[in-house]
Amino acid sequence: MGYEAIIGLEVHVQLKTKSKIFCSCSTEFGALPNSQVCPVCLGLPGVLPVLNKTALEYAIKAALALDCRIAKESIFARKNYFYPDLPKSYQISQYEEPLSSKGFVDIITDGKLKKIRITRVHLEEDAGKLLHEEVKDSTLIDFNRCGVPLIEIVTEPDIKSPREAREFLAILKSILQYIGVSDCNMEEGSLRCDANISVRPSKEETGKRGNGETGKELGVKVEIKNMNSFKAVEKALEYEMRRQIKALEEGKRIVQETRLWDENKEITISMRTKEEAHDYRYFPEPDLVLMEIDREWTERIRKSLPELPEARKARFSRDYKIPDYDAGILTSSKELADYYEECIEAARRSPVADRRSPVAGRKFNKEIANWIMSELLRELKEGNIGIEECKARPQALAEMMTLIDKGILSRKMAKEVFVEMFETGEKASWIIKKRSLVQISDEEALTKIVDKILKENPRVVEDYKKGKEKALGYLVGQVMKETKGRANPQIVNKLLKEEL
Ligand SMILES: [Zn+2]
Known part of the structure; x- marks a missing residue:
């Protein structure tokens, strides 16, 4: 000192x-x-x-x-x-x-x-x-x-x-x-x-x-x-x-x-x-x-100089409405920044994305950013490979993100799907079909589980009725646990509210 x-x-x-x-x-x-x-x-x-x-x-x-x-x-x-x-x-x-x-x-x-x-x-x-x-x-x-x-x-x-x-x-x-x-x-x-x-x-x-x-x-x-x-x-x-x-x-x-x-x-x-x-x-x-x-x-x-990292970072946070921190990581290399933009582009072109409001779009941009920064960067680091050699292409990741968004794939299942996508380069929809990983969206089946969880947690139910909003999240979590992450969270949410 x-x-x-x-x-x-x-x-x-x-x-x-x-x-x-x-x-x-x-x-x-x-x-x-x-x-x-x-x-x-x-x-x-x-x-x-x-x-x-x-x-x-x-x-x-x-x-x-x-x-x-x-x-x-x-x-x-x-x-x-x-x-x-x-x-x-x-x-x-x-x-x-x-x-x-x-x-x-x-x-x-x-x-x-x-x-x-x-x-x-x-x-x-x-x-x-x-x-x-x-x-x-x-x-x-x-x-x-x-x-x-x-x-x-x-x-x-x-x-x-x-x-x-x-x-x-x-x-x-x-x-x-x-x-x-x-x-x-x-x-x-x-x-x-x-x-x-x-x-x-x-x-x-x-x-x-x-x-x-x-x-x-x-x-x-x-x-x-x-x-x-x-x-x-x-x-x-x-x-x-x-x-x-x-x-x-x-x-x-x-x-x-x-x-x-x-x-x-x-x-x-x-x-x-x-x-x-x-x-x-x-x-x-x-x-x-x-x-x-x-x-x-x-x-x-x-004049031939491309957009430099600083400028691209500023544009990412401005246009995609993602935090500065995220924009900084995503633009740290040209390849990673290109990957993110291709992903956003592919998601926009997909039929689901067309109906999106700007607010939903913003959320989606952030979700793609999160996925790249956590799952993708971790797999790259573990495999010790660069993004340019990565088999999971931006279009495939975009498709997977829309499947999560549509409720076909839970986030937990998506993590498994992504690992396979990363290794093989296969599309998420193909991996899901092959491994029969589809989410449980059957209301009748889910109602039984919801009832069981409500019975097991009378205290939490009480809390919710007193106006404690957070209690609902806990109950959703319990249903997800019971179904090993395969339950469709939107439907679980809806059913829980109805039953409560
Ligand atoms: Zn020479």
């Missing part, structure tokens, strides 16, 4: 182009090692790189979606360093005059809107991949990833907690997926995040100690690498915060260095002292021309 963290992130995102950034080799993931290489991406002597126009277009698209200004002129630079996965011994990146700068992303933290400024978004090429575990005591190199287009997104040190860092990454990922420039798959390495963190006494604390305005001074920053998930980023930052505070309390000096996150031990380990920018001997790439970015082209790209 008494300390605050200052966090900045560097996010590398692989662009979803078919070919590499400076040659025509394929970027397809999972190909045989070193099968997607050529003299350009292997850095053989005498070759010339040529910029992939789609990579530039995607980078501009991402920069615009993050509210960055696109530079009129931009250049590539050589970042010089030796590493076995970098055959040229330099990476083509951008240093001075990057593609874009000065953007921002809004995040919600403690229920309040907060701006995280984006320093820059620039283009660069990826390096190869070292494989340490394939052959004992050896390291193999796969150059397929060499020259795959990346954008690097750098934030200002505006992030104040590990939680905020995670929040920012989730929003960034969703924006990039919405605009379709990257699949942001962390397992396949198409989204990677490094973090810079330092701690300093918080403002209140500095005041208390009578140190005056020193709260503005930044502590020594440490870079953390090797975090493979948003959760890992949060955990690594939490660990690092604790480590640095402990060191400061013990009067130790914090070293500017790069540390690796060890996922299994949940600690960060010192890797090397952090290099400064001048260690890389950046200089303008002589093999590539200056990029003059046409304003009209930029404007055309701006």
Whole structure:
């Protein structure tokens, strides 16, 4: 306590182009090692790189979606360093005059809107991949990833907690997926995040100690690498915060260095002292021309941007009249938002929905939202699959929801039906027929059960007659229990009222 963290992130995102950034080799993931290489991406002597126009277009698209200004002129630079996965011994990146700068992303933290400024978004090429575990005591190199287009997104040190860092990454990922420039798959390495963190006494604390305005001074920053998930980023930052505070309390000096996150031990380990920018001997790439970015082209790209998550969330709560919280979850990924809208659309087209009043429609929108957020998301999580691979299609879910609405299917039975629908992709009406799961709507049969329940609960009956409305709900529940959830609740309601 008494300390605050200052966090900045560097996010590398692989662009979803078919070919590499400076040659025509394929970027397809999972190909045989070193099968997607050529003299350009292997850095053989005498070759010339040529910029992939789609990579530039995607980078501009991402920069615009993050509210960055696109530079009129931009250049590539050589970042010089030796590493076995970098055959040229330099990476083509951008240093001075990057593609874009000065953007921002809004995040919600403690229920309040907060701006995280984006320093820059620039283009660069990826390096190869070292494989340490394939052959004992050896390291193999796969150059397929060499020259795959990346954008690097750098934030200002505006992030104040590990939680905020995670929040920012989730929003960034969703924006990039919405605009379709990257699949942001962390397992396949198409989204990677490094973090810079330092701690300093918080403002209140500095005041208390009578140190005056020193709260503005930044502590020594440490870079953390090797975090493979948003959760890992949060955990690594939490660990690092604790480590640095402990060191400061013990009067130790914090070293500017790069540390690796060890996922299994949940600690960060010192890797090397952090290099400064001048260690890389950046200089303008002589093999590539200056990029003059046409304003009209930029404007055309701006106009082609789809509805972004924030705007879609606002539209969901406005048009479908669902709570902000629901709208936030449903628009957290483009695929999930599409799923919800397709569901609503299918339900509207169904003959039952046509007779709906706007009020009933609103209730229905909320019910579909509830079902997706509870049942569907749970099944997806348990099966560890993405919504795009989900067999239960929106049309099938819409049909099931109308069956619940018509009283053919009880909510309890629907849960079972849905599990099967999720596994097989079959329609609810088919599953019901196959398993003879139809609701009991036979009044004669239900009256017998209703009478039995009334006899067993004289106290509750008394309460109801005294005007306690809630008592009815309890009695309905008892009938449902007796019929193992198969009784039609509307009819049970009607019969109970008549008998009472
Ligand atoms: Zn190539």
